[in-house]
Amino acid sequence: MGIPNESRERLVAAARDLYASQGVGATSPRQVLAASGVGQGSLYHHFPAKHDLALAAISATVADSLAAAAGELRGDRPALDRLRAYLERPRDTTNGCRIGRLTSDQAVMSDAELAAEVGSYFSGLVERLTEVFGEAGLPDGAASDRAYAALAIVQGGYVLSRALADPTAMQRAVRGFVSMLSPALEERQ
Amino acid sequence: MGIPNESRERLVAAARDLYASQGVGATSPRQVLAASGVGQGSLYHHFPAKHDLALAAISATVADSLAAAAGELRGDRPALDRLRAYLERPRDTTNGCRIGRLTSDQAVMSDAELAAEVGSYFSGLVERLTEVFGEAGLPDGAASDRAYAALAIVQGGYVLSRALADPTAMQRAVRGFVSMLSPALEERQ
Numbered sequence: 001m002g003i004p005n006e007s008r009e010r011l012v013a014a015a016r017d018l019y020a021s022q023g024v025g026a027t028s029p030r031q032v033l034a035a036s037g038v039g040q041g042s043l044y045h046h047f048p049a050k051h052d053l054a055l056a057a058i059s060a061t062v063a064d065s066l067a068a069a070a071g072e073l074r075g076d077r078p079a080l081d082r083l084r085a086y087l088e089r090p091r092d093t094t095n096g097c098r099i100g101r102l103t104s105d106q107a108v109m110s111d112a113e114l115a116a117e118v119g120s121y122f123s124g125l126v127e128r129l130t131e132v133f134g135e136a137g138l139p140d141g142a143a144s145d146r147a148y149a150a151l152a153i154v155q156g157g158y159v160l161s162r163a164l165a166d167p168t169a170m171q172r173a174v175r176g177f178v179s180m181l182s183p184a185l186e187e188r189q
Numbered sequence: 190m191g192i193p194n195e196s197r198e199r200l201v202a203a204a205r206d207l208y209a210s211q212g213v214g215a216t217s218p219r220q221v222l223a224a225s226g227v228g229q230g231s232l233y234h235h236f237p238a239k240h241d242l243a244l245a246a247i248s249a250t251v252a253d254s255l256a257a258a259a260g261e262l263r264g265d266r267p268a269l270d271r272l273r274a275y276l277e278r279p280r281d282t283t284n285g286c287r288i289g290r291l292t293s294d295q296a297v298m299s300d301a302e303l304a305a306e307v308g309s310y311f312s313g314l315v316e317r318l319t320e321v322f323g324e325a326g327l328p329d330g331a332a333s334d335r336a337y338a339a340l341a342i343v344q345g346g347y348v349l350s351r352a353l354a355d356p357t358a359m360q361r362a363v364r365g366f367v368s369m370l371s372p373a374l375e376e377r378q
Contacts, residue, residue: 022295023293023295026295096292096293099352100348100352101293102352103285103348103351103352104212104285104290104293104294104351105293106211106212106215109351115354118352119352119353119354121352122349122352122353123353142365142368144361144365145361145362145364145365145368146365146368146369147365148346148349148358148361148362148364148365149342149361149362149363149364149365149366149369150365151345151349151362152341152342152343152344152345152346152348152349152362152366153338153341153342153345154341154345155341155344155345155348155349156340156341156342156343156344156345156346156348157337157341157345159289159292159341159344159345159348160311160337160340160341160344162292162293162298163288163289163291163292163307163308163310163311164308164311164312165304165308169337172333172334172337172338173334173337173338173340173341174338175334175337175338176331176333176334176335176336176337176338176339177338177341177366179331179334179335180335180338180369180370181369
């Protein structure tokens with residue numbers, strides 16, 4: 001029973017890499033098969049339809065990314081330090097956000113189940129960031145608005161870096177936002 | 190000479206609409222032809238290659254959008270009011286930013302001339318926003334960082350609204366950012 005599961009994992013890993021570099025719509029089952037090195041029978045055994053493979057691959061990417069963000073945002077350090085660490089983490093701006101880019105992928109957004117996976121990533125992040133802004137001293141409504149703004153900075157930073165072919169655009173957007181965090185929080189207190 | 194120019198304008202207008210709703214890569218010359226209502230000869234006369242039509246359509250959208258933003262950001266009102274007006278302007282989040290979305294369109298980003306058009310939109314906006322943050326009292330470096338952050342809020346707001354299928358996500362991100370503008374500026378002065 002070990003080998004079929006290994007095949008499944010290799011297929012999902014190959015799909016995740018291809019989705020990250022070229023998108024879901026542009027990735028064919030044949031490409032995933034070639035990149036994974038597993039047999040054709042395995043692909044159709046584990047994932048009878050392209051949708052099934054996309055769901056498994058996107059769900060895995062969403063789960064990993066949420067777990068990584070939760071790890072950065074949790075801990076004993078002051079809330080503002082955790083927010084800074086999350087925002088200032090180095091990001092690969094060349095390919096854009098693995099999940100944010102899916103919002104422009106018609107193959108994803110026209111499939112309700114895949115679109116819901118993408119949504120669950122952002123609603124999970126909003127929830128976690130709202131908690132941390134709450135811990136930083138903001139009342140609920142303001143903490144939620146600030147959480148949306150923090151997420152928008154990261155997603156917009158990716159868009160700007162790609163548009164300007166300039167990795168520093170993300171860093172500048174984050175720096176401009178982070179520089180406002182302390183004075184804005186002090187005002188509240 | 191009137192009719193050929195009218196055909197050209199109709200072709201460009203049809204291309205702009207189709208690009209906005211379905212992207213550049215997914216739009217065929219045949220679809221533009223059908224939507225424009227002009228004859229096939231006109232298309233190939235004015236735009237021998239798909240690239241030529243895409244360049245004309247994207248350039249026109251960039252010029253219009255930059256002119257609209259410059260209009261909002263110019264004027265005698267206090268700089269902070271103009272920034273708020275720009276950020277809080279209602280935006281159609283269903284289809285996303287006409288220009289920001291092009292950064293995920295492989296047909297655009299793999300064509301150096303089209304990608305440069307997209308870049309010129311964002312560098313034009315960065316320049317204008319940096320001026321206005323300077324008028325609001327920020328030194329040059331901080332004004333530039335804040336300009337990148339403001340643009341990222343809008344572009345990221347589009348991504349969040351699409352991902353969450355929630356038009357208010359954009360409004361929340363903008364509100365979270367705008368609420369930080371005044372205290373952060375007072376800190377500087």
